[in-house]
Amino acid sequence: MEKKDKTKKQLLLRLSPNLWEEISKWAEDDFRSINGQIEYLLHECVKQRKKGKTKNPSE
Numbered sequence: 001m002e003k004k005d006k007t008k009k010q011l012l013l014r015l016s017p018n019l020w021e022e023i024s025k026w027a028e029d030d031f032r033s034i035n036g037q038i039e040y041l042l043h044e045c046v047k048q049r050k051k052g053k054t055k056n057p058s059e
Helices: 017-029 034-054
Strands: none
Touching: 017 034
16 A cells, blocks of 8 residues: 555445445454454545546546
């Protein structure tokens, strides 16, 4: 990740119980907190999106 921010934005997030359970299990497998897992997943999605924008559209 880029330079760590000293301050982080807070966000209220509502998840279904099933999604919460899946993320909780996944976080445990990756030795992360649920919050850390959600942050990691969002970071990975943003990184993938940026990669997609740099590709040549004719590919």
